[in-house]
Amino acid sequence: MSSERIIYMPLGGAGEIGMNAYVYGYGEPGKERLILVDLGVTFPDMDSTPGVDLIFPDVQWLAERRDRLEAIFITHAHEDHVGAVAQFHEDLGAPIYARAFTANIARRKMTEKGYTEKSVRTVSAWPEVTEVGPFKVGFVPISHSIPESSGLVIDTPKGRLVHSGDFKVDHDPVVGEAFDEELWASLAEPGVQALMCDSTNVFNAHEGRSESSLSSDIEGLIAGAKGMVVATTFASNVARVKTLAEAGKRAGRSICLLGRAMRRMIEAAVETGVLKEFPKTVSPEDAKEIPRENVMLIVTGSQGERRAASAQLAQGKYQGITMKEGDMFLFSSKTIPGNERGVIRIINQFSEMGVDVVDDSSGLYHVSGHANRPDLEKLHDLVKPHFVVPMHGEHRHLREHVKISKSKGLRGVLAPNGTMVDLTGERAEVAEYVETGRTYLDGSVKIGALDGVVRDRIRMALNGHVMVNVILDEDDDPLGEPWCEIKGLPEEGRSRAPLLDVLEEDLSQFMGRAGSKTLTDDDKLEEGLRKVTRQSAQNEIGKRPEVTVIISRLSA
Known part of the structure; x- marks a missing residue:
């Protein structure tokens, strides 16, 4: 067998x-x-x-x-x-x-x-x-x-x-x-x-719906818009981009594609022959010169990506184009679970501008x-x-x-x-x-999920960071007082005193109490300084920050 x-x-x-x-x-x-x-x-x-x-x-x-x-x-x-x-x-x-x-x-x-x-x-x-x-x-x-x-x-x-x-x-x-x-x-x-x-x-x-079922609803929405129309969808959804562009053209609008991924997908579709007809587009420079009511932008960023065109427009300007009160923004896409926060942030930013946002909650503009x-x-x-x-x-x-x-x-x-x-x-x-x-x-580097890099980054983000510096002379005696630098931590704690002062005072007392076995052993000294720093911060601000200890020794 x-x-x-x-x-x-x-x-x-x-x-x-x-x-x-x-x-x-x-x-x-x-x-x-x-x-x-x-x-x-x-x-x-x-x-x-x-x-x-x-x-x-x-x-x-x-x-x-x-x-x-x-x-x-x-x-x-x-x-x-x-x-x-x-x-x-x-x-x-x-x-x-x-x-x-x-x-x-x-x-x-x-x-x-x-x-x-x-x-x-x-x-x-x-x-x-x-x-x-x-x-x-x-x-x-x-x-x-x-x-x-x-x-x-x-x-x-x-x-x-x-x-x-x-x-x-x-x-x-x-x-x-x-x-x-x-x-x-x-x-x-x-x-x-x-x-x-x-x-x-x-x-x-x-049962699933066909892509072709969207055309009339999208066209009706665009035809009823008064100001500039901006629509976003997945850049790879070439059929949807085409549907949006054709609806905009029939509504008498000039079409402008914004976002590198959007242009790359349309170029690839044309080069390989899968997209044989696509409405003529105008450049962002030309779009700025056309009356708003005659322009439709199709942009990247349907999932709230921070660097995409949608997010840039929501923050004020992208390639010289701004949105104004009375404009309309259409999400012709479904929000992938996990991306809700970024999408809602953009919706609220547009709302503050007076832009009318249309999403797919009606089921009319996305399948x-x-x-x-x-x-x-x-x-x-x-x-x-x-x-x-x-x-x-x-x-x-x-x-x-x-x-x-x-x-x-x-x-x-x-x-x-x-x-x-x-x-x-x-x-x-x-x-x-x-x-x-x-x-x-x-x-530019690939790292493993278990390498600890992202874990440490999260811990610093959650807890803040303290850098502790001490110098010891040739006889292993402290040279001056320890000093700290803090990142991501409040300036004052429960005592109302500056957090740096509290940390440095507690570290100075530790150094004064430390015996020769500790002062001559970098590992023991680092462990002690880290423990004191974290405990002192816990008492002051209720957090145990990540601590980096730098020990400098003067040689004879």
């Missing part, structure tokens, strides 16, 4: 929304040839990851087995699927396969990091397949909120796997390919061992790019898999998706990040658990 097996293991994207990275393998246990599907990012927040620029999956397990990694396949060009391809190219080294639009975006990322574009290979849609090692992989068009989204057919010697990618059932998506039920049903004909399936909207019991529960069930029915393995969702989404699968008589498999599942036989079995985590891009 052959010992070769099919394995599946998410390194990111299963137990969270974002940071997608899914490993597939085939071969003898411990010797499997591997492919990776998607390599994305997620975004930081000031509460849990202050100062961090981007968050990546931890791919150390895969990097240690790079000699077995055949290729990387990218399903579509959203940042949570393609955003990390250049960041880990040196670690993984495998060729990257994608359809034309996604490949265009991936190549831009590679060149920005100084890598050759040749690492990214453009492939055509199903029925064309790419053979790598024991795998035959085909890109199957599927509707989503970005052009040329694809699911994957992954054929192995022991059965077919189907990876849905992000998708929705949309028969008229405006831009990109419609959901083709006959095509997806045909994938089931040889039998499908496992369907790895999007779980984002599993709790929504209503999701992900399948709701009825659409997930439709894909189950079309593909008829032996196993359903939920992905792309928080743990609660995965668990609910498993329940739905089982209620339909399918075998649901719960496999969050780090769970290696053997999908070869009649029953899916956990083969191994792998330690997974996160990697942070902090400036």
Whole structure:
């Protein structure tokens, strides 16, 4: 009996929304040839990851087995699927396969990091397949909120796997390919061992709406506006950008795109032929000279990003353009959980200017790019898999998706990040658990989540910081009094005396009491000074700050 097996293991994207990275393998246990599907990012927040620029999956397990990694396949060009391809190219080294639009975006990322574009290979849609090692992989068009989204057919010697990618059932998506039920049903004909399936909207019991259903409502809203109109959406949602631009044009407005990501996505869509018609746009310089009632801006920053165009406009001015009372700002997007604070901040800033803000609470100006529960069930029915393995969702989404699968008589498999599942036989079995985590891009350096850098930054933010300086002479006697510098702490405490004076007095008393064993031992002296500082601050301000001790010794 052959010992070769099919394995599946998410390194990111299963137990969270974002940071997608899914490993597939085939071969003898411990010797499997591997492919990776998607390599994305997620975004930081000031509460849990202050100062961090981007968050990546931890791919150390895969990097240690790079000699077995055949290729990387990218399903579509959203940042949570393609955003990390250049960041880990040196670690993984495998060729990257994608359809034309996604490949265009991936190549831009590679060149920005100084890598050759040749690492990214453009492939055509199903029925064309790419053979790598024991795998035959085909890109199957599927509707989503970005052009040329694809699911994957992954054929192995022991059965077919189907990876849905992000998708929705949309028969008229405006831009990109419609959901083709006959095509997806045909994938089931040889039998499908496992369907790895999007779980984002599993709790929504209503059928999903088409992108094309938005046009009339958006046009009516813009036509009724008196001042300048500004709209924001996901830059990657090319269909929505087109819908907004065309509605603005029909309302007699000149269209201006603001934000690097917005322009980059439209350029890529035009270059690759997925966007054949787009209204003529004007530059920000020209937009300033046009009467406000005749201008519509389409801008980045739908999630409250601080450096994006929306936030800059809310703070006063962006590229010389300001908003005024009577203007209208439209959020043609859904706020991703966790981003509410940034979006509400922008809404309030616009409100203070007298700008009318319209969000998607009515459901008229945005539709999701992900399948709701009825659409997930439709894909189950079309593909008829032996196993359903939920992905792309928080743990609660995965668990609910498993329940739905089982209620339909399918075998649901719960496999969050780090769970290696053997999908070869009649029953899916956990083969191994792998330690997974996160990697942070902090400036230009990648650091591990457990390295302590972000932890220390949070502790300083919560508790403040004190730097203690002492000098000892050649005989190990204190030279002068200790002195402190404080950051992020109040100037006065409970005693109403300056906090610096209180700290320095308590430290001076400690130095006066310290014996020679302490004064001659840097470790003991540092420990004592830190303890006194934190206790003194606790008594004065009710906080124990982070403390850095600098001991200087004069040599003979």
